[in-house]
Amino acid sequence: MKKITISIAAKSFDITLEDEFAYFFSEEIERLFKNKNSLEIKDILGAFIQECHDRFENNKKTREMLDKIDSKLF
Numbered sequence: 001m002k003k004i005t006i007s008i009a010a011k012s013f014d015i016t017l018e019d020e021f022a023y024f025f026s027e028e029i030e031r032l033f034k035n036k037n038s039l040e041i042k043d044i045l046g047a048f049i050q051e052c053h054d055r056f057e058n059n060k061k062t063r064e065m066l067d068k069i070d071s072k073l074f
Contacts, residue, residue: 007038
């Protein structure tokens, strides 16, 4: 287990994550927020919206691929 501290709106939050996920989480925080020391609410909302949009697009592409596979099988 690994403890990670995140500062949001001038408040610090300690979270404990399993090692493998902590590594992934840290990389994602770095990717999304470009090493900011403290995050603002608007930064988190923007990242959340972007991640939701990315997930939406990935789900859409997955459905399209599955439809193509189904059409070729039947």
